[in-house]
Amino acid sequence: MGSILNTDNLVKRFGGLTAVDKVTLNVEEESIVGLIGPNGSGKTTLFNVLTGVYRPDAGKIFFRRERIDGLQPHQVYIKGLVRTFQTPKIIQKMTVLDNVMLAVRNPGESLLAALFRRRRWIGFESRLRERALEILRFLGLDKHAYTPASELSGGQMKLLEIARALISEPKMMLLDEPTAGVNPVLAYTIFDRVEELRKRFGITFFIIEHRIELLMKYVDKVYVMHQGKLIAEGGPNDVMNNPDVVKVYLGSV
Amino acid sequence: MVINWLQVLMNSLVWGCMYLLVAVGLSLTYGLSRFPNFAHAEYVTFGAYMAYMFFSILGLDLYLSVGLAVLSSALLGGLSYVLLFKPLKSRGASLIHLMVASIGLGLLIRHTLMQVFGGGILSFKMIWPCISIGPVVTTPLLLTAIATALIVATLLHILLMKTKLGKAIRATADNPELAAASGIDMDRVSLFTWLLGAALAGFSGVFLAMRSSLVPLLGWKVLLQAFAITLLGGIGSFYGTLAASFILSLSENLGVVALTWLGLSADYRSAVAFIVLVSTLIIKPEGLISTVKRRA
Amino acid sequence: MPDPLMYALDAVAYAGIFGMLSLSLNLEYGYTNLANFGKVAFFMVGAYVAAVMARMKYPFAVYALVAALVAGFIGLLTSLPALRLREDFLAITMIALGEVMKLIVKNEEWLAGGVWGLSGIPPAVVVQGLSFRERLLVQIALIYGCLVACYVVCELIAKSPYGRVLKTIREDELLAAAYGKNVFRYKACTFALGSAVSGLAGALFAQYMGTVSPYMFEPTVTFSVWMMVILGGPANNTGAVLGAFLVEGFHRSSRLLKDYIGLPLDPINLQVMLTALLVITVVFYRPQGLLKERITPLDRGLLKKLKPMYRRVKTWVRS
Numbered sequence: 091m092g093s094i095l096n097t098d099n100l101v102k103r104f105g106g107l108t109a110v111d112k113v114t115l116n117v118e119e120e121s122i123v124g125l126i127g128p129n130g131s132g133k134t135t136l137f138n139v140l141t142g143v144y145r146p147d148a149g150k151i152f153f154r155r156e157r158i159d160g161l162q163p164h165q166v167y168i169k170g171l172v173r174t175f176q177t178p179k180i181i182q183k184m185t186v187l188d189n190v191m192l193a194v195r196n197p198g199e200s201l202l203a204a205l206f207r208r209r210r211w212i213g214f215e216s217r218l219r220e221r222a223l224e225i226l227r228f229l230g231l232d233k234h235a236y237t238p239a240s241e242l243s244g245g246q247m248k249l250l251e252i253a254r255a256l257i258s259e260p261k262m263m264l265l266d267e268p269t270a271g272v273n274p275v276l277a278y279t280i281f282d283r284v285e286e287l288r289k290r291f292g293i294t295f296f297i298i299e300h301r302i303e304l305l306m307k308y309v310d311k312v313y314v315m316h317q318g319k320l321i322a323e324g325g326p327n328d329v330m331n332n333p334d335v336v337k338v339y340l341g342s343v
Numbered sequence: 344m345v346i347n348w349l350q351v352l353m354n355s356l357v358w359g360c361m362y363l364l365v366a367v368g369l370s371l372t373y374g375l376s377r378f379p380n381f382a383h384a385e386y387v388t389f390g391a392y393m394a395y396m397f398f399s400i401l402g403l404d405l406y407l408s409v410g411l412a413v414l415s416s417a418l419l420g421g422l423s424y425v426l427l428f429k430p431l432k433s434r435g436a437s438l439i440h441l442m443v444a445s446i447g448l449g450l451l452i453r454h455t456l457m458q459v460f461g462g463g464i465l466s467f468k469m470i471w472p473c474i475s476i477g478p479v480v481t482t483p484l485l486l487t488a489i490a491t492a493l494i495v496a497t498l499l500h501i502l503l504m505k506t507k508l509g510k511a512i513r514a515t516a517d518n519p520e521l522a523a524a525s526g527i528d529m530d531r532v533s534l535f536t537w538l539l540g541a542a543l544a545g546f547s548g549v550f551l552a553m554r555s556s557l558v559p560l561l562g563w564k565v566l567l568q569a570f571a572i573t574l575l576g577g578i579g580s581f582y583g584t585l586a587a588s589f590i591l592s593l594s595e596n597l598g599v600v601a602l603t604w605l606g607l608s609a610d611y612r613s614a615v616a617f618i619v620l621v622s623t624l625i626i627k628p629e630g631l632i633s634t635v636k637r638r639a
Numbered sequence: 640m641p642d643p644l645m646y647a648l649d650a651v652a653y654a655g656i657f658g659m660l661s662l663s664l665n666l667e668y669g670y671t672n673l674a675n676f677g678k679v680a681f682f683m684v685g686a687y688v689a690a691v692m693a694r695m696k697y698p699f700a701v702y703a704l705v706a707a708l709v710a711g712f713i714g715l716l717t718s719l720p721a722l723r724l725r726e727d728f729l730a731i732t733m734i735a736l737g738e739v740m741k742l743i744v745k746n747e748e749w750l751a752g753g754v755w756g757l758s759g760i761p762p763a764v765v766v767q768g769l770s771f772r773e774r775l776l777v778q779i780a781l782i783y784g785c786l787v788a789c790y791v792v793c794e795l796i797a798k799s800p801y802g803r804v805l806k807t808i809r810e811d812e813l814l815a816a817a818y819g820k821n822v823f824r825y826k827a828c829t830f831a832l833g834s835a836v837s838g839l840a841g842a843l844f845a846q847y848m849g850t851v852s853p854y855m856f857e858p859t860v861t862f863s864v865w866m867m868v869i870l871g872g873p874a875n876n877t878g879a880v881l882g883a884f885l886v887e888g889f890h891r892s893s894r895l896l897k898d899y900i901g902l903p904l905d906p907i908n909l910q911v912m913l914t915a916l917l918v919i920t921v922v923f924y925r926p927q928g929l930l931k932e933r934i935t936p937l938d939r940g941l942l943k944k945l946k947p948m949y950r951r952v953k954t955w956v957r958s
Contacts, residue, residue: 110892167819167934174742179814181807183714183874183934192807193818201828205795215800258818379727381734431923438726439674440922443865447922450859451915458908567738570731607745617739624728625720 093152094262094294095140095171100159102139102147107136111151111318117262117311122288122295124326126303128338133298134176136315137264141173142166154261168195173255174268176298178219178247182240186231186250189214189239189338190222195255202335218257225253228283245272252280256287260285262294269301281308307328314338351596353479360492364547365500365565366572366584368420368540372580374516374623375536376428378441382449383544383569386455389630390416390545390551392456392458394456395465412547421534423448429533449563452490457559465557488550495543499581512536516579567613568595577630586631591619648775650891652847653784656840658883659789661867662876663836666793668865669873669932670802671829672809674726677717677733678864680740680832683856685710685841690757690851692818699763701780703842710838715831723828744853756852763846782843786880789836793876805829806874807895859911863890866918872928881930889917 100125109132125133138144140151142163151159153171154326160234161169196218198202198211226232226277229249230256234242243253250270255263265284269277285308287293299305306326314322314329316338322329329335357438368385393415397408431441471482503509513533515522523529544562551561572591576583598615602608623630660678660781661697667673685706721732744751750758765775796802808816812822845851864884871882893913894906921928 108796138644143817156852161822163816165815166820173817175814179817181810181814181934183808183810185934188803192803195819196800199804200698201796201801201832204791204799211800235898254818255923277797284865310661379731392676434923436926439668439730440869442674442676442727442730442925443862443869444919444922446858446862446865447915449920450862450911454908454911454915458905458912460765462905462908567735574728574731598727606771610742613742614739617735621720621732624732625725627650628668628724628728 092119092155093117094154096152097140097151097155097297098150099137100136100139100151101147102144103147104136108318109137109211110146113315113318115318115323116322117294117296119306120288120292120294120298121310122203122284123313124309125296125298125315126300126302126305129176132313132318133315134266137173137298139333140166140264141170141171167258169243171253171264172258172260172262173264174251174266174284175200176266178244178251180239180242180247180250182238184239186226186239186242187222187235188218189250190226190253191218194218195257212292222257225256229253232233242341245276248272249276249280252283260293262296265295265297267300268322269299281305284308346600347478349477349479349580351600352593355361355589355593355596357481357485358587358595360489361547361550361561361594362565362568362590363560364493364495364543364550365414365562366569366576366588367495367581368542369545369569370573370576370578371512371516371522371536372424372540372579373573374514375519375533376424376432376441378428378438379570380423380428380574381442381445381566382423382452383445383540385452386420386541386544386564387548387551387565388414388456388540388559389419389549389562391450391557391561392547392548393545394549395460395467395552395557399465407513408544409549412549413542416545417471417538417542419452420544421538424534426539427532433593438578453559453563456461462559464612465552467553467557484550484553489552491546495546496585503581530616541566553619564613567620568616571623572614573630574620574628575630577632580630580632583630583632591616594619607632645772646891647773648772648779650887652775652782654887655779655786656713656844656847657867657887657896658786658880659836659840659843660864661846661871662786662793663833663840663869664790664864664868665873665876665879666831666836666882667829667833667874669868669879670797670805670809672726673722673826673830673833674730675733675830675833675859676730677737678735678837679858679860680733681710681714681837682844682860683744683851683853684713684780685838686845686856687751687757687841688838688849689761689842689845691751692759693798693846694725697841699759699846702819703763703785703839706842707835707839709890711831712834714834717761718830719738722823722830734861735862737856737858741853741856752852754777754853755913756855758849758850760851762846762849763843768777782847784842785839790880791837792836792874797876798930801825803853813954815897835861855926862918863913863914864913866921868919868928869918869926872932874929875928875930877936878916878928882939884916890914899920904957 093116097113097115101108109212113136127133135144136279136297139146140160142165143274146159149159150157152170156164156169158169193207198212203210221307223232223235228236229252231246231249234246239250248271252268272280284295289297297305304332309326311324312326312329313320315337322335322336364403365387369380369387373379390412394408394412397403397411398405427444428441431444452469471484473480473482511527511532514525514527515529519529548561551565572584572587576587577593593614595615599609599612604613640913660682664675664678686707688706689702699910717736721729724732747753753773762778763781766777766890769777804815804820808820808822808825814824867882867886868879870885872878880887890910897904897909
């Protein structure tokens with residue numbers, strides 16, 4: 091298996107603060123890699139840089155052997171790299187189903203097609219709806235498909251985020267704290283699904299998590315970030331026993 | 344065509360001073376309350392009409408009339424903040440709603456004035472003797488305008504730098520959350536800014552109307568310049584506004600020279616302000632001196 | 640003393656034209672959160688293009704289309720730099736643009752008649768031997784035909800995947816971008832379409848009024864259209880049209896009110912003052928407007944109704 095995502099000395103500064111400090115990492119295809127670190131260490135910022143929300147000040151990003159730094163977020167998505175958000179970005183004024191369906195590039199999304207070539211996308215739209223319902227069923231949300239998304243609970247919103255990421259059939263998913271605020275049983279379910287998706291569809295996962303004990307059961311490799319720098323990488327056990335890592339976590343508690 | 348460059352400079356100075364008085368209030372309230380108040384133009388108009396009412400209709404002393412006009416404008420600004428904008432903001436009105444409400448308020452003020460004073464052209468019926476200072480021609484009115492602007496600028500500088508209230512204003516403009524957390528009474532700061540801004544606007548209205556004539560669109564005609572200056576100088580920054588007023592004024596007057604040379608109508612001088620506005624937004628939207636953090 | 644029926648019909652005609660403006664702003668603001676405060680500029684462009692071409696005896700279908708295309712094109716050009724601006728900057732720029740365009744029209748007499756404008760615009764549909772009242776009814780039929788067409792177009796857009804993207808952009812641009820939508824393209828497209836519809840409304844207005852002049856296109860027009868959208872309820876096309884009727888009705892009544900109050904008030908001043916108060920009241924107490932946004936799944940309703948209609952039309956065309 092080759093590398094699907096790797097960066098070379100990635101840097102992002104905000105004024106005087108260096109949020110991402112010469113980060114060089116590599117994620118192998120079809121692996122599940124974790125990213126841990128105390129709050130404020132720059133993990134979400136790293137995700138933002140990887141997906142084009144921020145332009146890096148220095149360094150390169152390669153996705154499937156193509157350079158993607160400098161691309162806009164929607165272009166990164168088209169390459170097959172999808173991310174979820176720490177705080178679920180739910181569109182309140184749409185149904186749950188619409189929230190999921192918007193994730194896919196739809197021929198009906200062009201203005202001309204919407205008005206004049208309806209036949210082109212009506213079929214696509216109903217097939218998409220079937221897929222969306224299936225995914226919602228997979229995650230236990232199908233009963234809420236036609237309700238406004240604002241009526242979901244916090245945990246359900248997290249699942250909606252994941253449903254959205256799933257329906258886009260990405261090559262790689264960046265999950266930002268997928269189990270935050272979710273009950274432990276559901277948290278395990280989410281990770282079980284992640285593993286299933288890796289096995290079934292070969293999706294690579296790069297996951298920010300705070301539930302370290304849970305994360306360690308599923309990942310092949312872990313990166314540890316602190317104050318913008320990667321201070322450790324390796325298998326779960328090696329990292330957990332790394333004195334630097336322990337110090338950083340004890341110090342921050 | 345012979346161009347009297349010193350006259351051009353003089354005109355730029357005069358207009359810069361008048362624009363400064365208009366724009367300061369707009370910039371400060373925009374920075375503080377986080378929305379552009381389109382009714383600001385009508386504070387200018389209101390001040391002019393009030394001066395007219397006190398002086399030309401009620402026959403009061405000139406200086407008294409102007410003073411009362413400035414106070415009335417301040418009152419108008421304060422009322423619009425207390426009765427309209429503050430309650431709207433506390434109800435969580437969106438930026439667009441605030442803008443629409445401010446346009447509505449502006450129209451309300453303007454048409455009330457039109458109803459009371461008629462929609463036609465009014466005049467203060469003052470004849471200003473031309474004063475020649477070397478090759479430059481001016482009038483006592485314009486010299487007074489310059490003097491007023493300089494005094495106001497100095498006073499504002501002292502206020503902002505040396506007084507507690509001034510420091511509170513600067514802190515609030517820079518970082519409202521931090522200012523509130525530090526115990527600054529945001530309400531008092533805001534009210535003062537709105538009163539001050541409208542007062543200065545009214546003052547400028549008096550000069551603008553006395554310089555030419557008093558029409559209902561008096562303030563609206565300079566609103567574009569006021570916005571261009573506000574954006575160029577940096578929303579919420581007094582010093583930015585100060586610099587930008589003169590930069591714009593100079594550009595406009597040079598523009599008029601160019602227009603005359605090209606044989607185009609001098610009405611297009613507003614196009615200069617438009618170009619400055621658009622250029623600022625394209626090149627450096629935060630303006631020269633950015634005090635307000637850009638909303639992400 | 641004007642014939643009250645004529646007055647009412649005139650109001651109906653105005654309401655129809657403004658209904659289209661309202662729909663276009665609803666598309667821009669209600670669905671995509673674009674603060675288009677320059678609506679009157681595109682209305683004016685459409686009206687002037689139509690005026691010039693109508694005086695040259697082009698048929699309505701031709702000049703209406705050209706007016707819409709020109710307005711749409713200018714909208715597109717404007718959107719390229721302008722849409723990157725945040726809402727308040729966009730608003731300021733658009734209002735300024737409208738004023739500068741009026742300035743050009745007022746000063747360039749060769750272009751558009753300067754301050755005197757253009758007159759002698761023939762109506763779109765001329766049927767011989769009709770009374771004044773009947774000609775007015777023909778106008779209304781034309782205007783409302785176009786209004787219905789615009790309404791259908793806006794509804795189709797709102798209920799399509801394109802509309803779904805617009806709503807996403809409105810609520811959360813970053814999310815839209817994260818899921819592959821080229822946010823800028825959607826905004827520009829929507830803005831251009833809205834401008835084109837405004838241009839069409841302008842063309843109808845020009846042939847209805849018979850003359851155009853810069854004084855017919857003050858910023859109060861933009862303000863009234865905003866009122867219509869806010870009052871009717873943003874992101875609801877029926878609401879947009881309803882808002883147009885209500886505001887136009889309000890305009891007319893407030894002008895008539897002068898006769899009943901007995902105060903020496905100028906009707907136009909009274910109209911503007913009351914309209915301003917109305918807008919302030921609405922923004923204060925019911926900013927979400929009258930009709931709510933519909934959060935229904937996409938293909939219910941309209942699609943199901945349209946599919947068999949589409950088939951029927953096709954078979955009719957083929958026969």
